[in-house]
Amino acid sequence: MSFKKFFKSMGVTSSVFMGVFYAVAMLGIFLLGYTALPGQMDELKIAFVNDDKGKAAKQIEDQLIESLPFKTIDTDLTNKEALKSLEDNDYALVIHIPKDFSKNASKGESAQIDFTVNEASATMVASSMSSVVKEINAQLSTSFSEQTAQGVLMSMNVPEDQAKEISKQIEESYVGNYVVVNDVPDGMHNNMLPMFLTMACYVGAMIAAMQLVGSFKMFLGEAPKIRLFGYVQLSAFIIAVLGTIAALIITYLVADVDTATIWKVALQQILLYMVAFNFCAMFTFLVGEAGMILNIPVLLAQTIANGATMPRDMMYAPFEVMSYITPMYHSVQSYFAIFFGSTDPVPHIWGLAAVGAGALVINLLIVTFLHRQKSLKKLAEDTKEITA
Numbered sequence: 002m003s004f005k006k007f008f009k010s011m012g013v014t015s016s017v018f019m020g021v022f023y024a025v026a027m028l029g030i031f032l033l034g035y036t037a038l039p040g041q042m043d044e045l046k047i048a049f050v051n052d053d054k055g056k057a058a059k060q061i062e063d064q065l066i067e068s069l070p071f072k073t074i075d076t077d078l079t080n081k082e083a084l085k086s087l088e089d090n091d092y093a094l095v096i097h098i099p100k101d102f103s104k105n106a107s108k109g110e111s112a113q114i115d116f117t118v119n120e121a122s123a124t125m126v127a128s129s130m131s132s133v134v135k136e137i138n139a140q141l142s143t144s145f146s147e148q149t150a151q152g153v154l155m156s157m158n159v160p161e162d163q164a165k166e167i168s169k170q171i172e173e174s175y176v177g178n179y180v181v182v183n184d185v186p187d188g189m190h191n192n193m194l195p196m197f198l199t200m201a202c203y204v205g206a207m208i209a210a211m212q213l214v215g216s217f218k219m220f221l222g223e224a225p226k227i228r229l230f231g232y233v234q235l236s237a238f239i240i241a242v243l244g245t246i247a248a249l250i251i252t253y254l255v256a257d258v259d260t261a262t263i264w265k266v267a268l269q270q271i272l273l274y275m276v277a278f279n280f281c282a283m284f285t286f287l288v289g290e291a292g293m294i295l296n297i298p299v300l301l302a303q304t305i306a307n308g309a310t311m312p313r314d315m316m317y318a319p320f321e322v323m324s325y326i327t328p329m330y331h332s333v334q335s336y337f338a339i340f341f342g343s344t345d346p347v348p349h350i351w352g353l354a355a356v357g358a359g360a361l362v363i364n365l366l367i368v369t370f371l372h373r374q375k376s377l378k379k380l381a382e383d384t385k386e387i388t389a
Contacts, residue, residue: 043070044072048094055104075092117181121341123315191257206278207281245270280328284296328353
């Protein structure tokens with residue numbers, strides 16, 4: 002047999018196609034999706050809470066609101082409300098000026114501003130906010146300390162020129178307090194754990210969808226379609242349990258996760274597998290093995306739309322829409338809440354369940370209506386063979 006004949010075989014040509022297709026799909030989706038970083042950073046929302054009615058605090062508020070690179074800066078809420086919204090990742094940053102800020106500043110005492118971020122969020126948010134806060138503090142610590150010192154000296158009847166000179170030698174009075182809520186343990190493996198767990202489960206479910214649907218079609222006609230569909234779901238559930246056990250053993254051994262948290266994660270991981278399986282099976286039930294050509298771009302798009310790297314506010318519209326109707330976003334956000342956050346994971350779990358319920362219904366419709374002709378044909382052939 003010649004190499005030419007070998008190369009033209011189905012297995013080789015399929016491999017060539019998938020090699021080219023995967024490269025084009027991955028680079029096209031990733032490069033497009035990640036152009037939102039950092040260009041879309043101005044879409045993040047922050048809260049600015051000023052509890053001080055003094056002149057100094059008002060000047061700083063006006064200065065920061067004018068200079069900060071964000072389109073949405075909410076000021077009409079309390080610090081408690083802002084921090085609660087931060088826990089839910091509705092805000093990327095909360096800036097709080099305490100009520101005694103101007104009073105302390107006028108006395109030359111330490112005047113503090115709190116900058117609070119939530120580390121249990123997309124990695125881009127935490128790193129970006131850290132850089133923003135450092136830049137703000139660098140600007141304010143110099144300008145504000147000199148202005149404060151100058152004002153104190155002038156109130157003591159020290160000449161203005163002399164006050165300016167002396168103020169440069171006074172210790173900085175401004176303090177920028179960088180506060181982290183839901184601190185994530187050190188190590189990139191901890192920060193990316195919600196995404197890694199989700200990806201591992203999803204890819205396994207995607208491969209199983211192709212194989213189990215293949216078995217469904219192979220036995221089509223030998224048993225009622227709904228019974229076969231039930232067998233597929235039961236098989237997927239068994240795989241989900243086994244895969245979850247393996248995944249969580251590795252997670253427990255490698256990541257900083259306690260036993261109580263592992264049990265909470267186990268139930269969601271099984272749910273995620275079933276949701277991901279039915280979601281991927283839609284394409285396979287619909288077009289057979291060629292469904293993988295649809296599943297791969299959807300998988301790649303979800304690595305951007307899952308919220309682990311960037312929040313919804315920074316995503317382009319197609320990825321933002323995908324975050325609502327695909328499994329990964331809901332799973333990743335729920336894991337962030339379970340592992341690191343104090344917010345409630347239940348809304349995200351309900352979102353995941355809703356995606357799974359929708360996929361299950363679609364699969365039942367496909368099996369009921371699109372596979373009917375093939376099932377009857379198979380039964381007719383089997384009947385003919387028995388009669389003969």
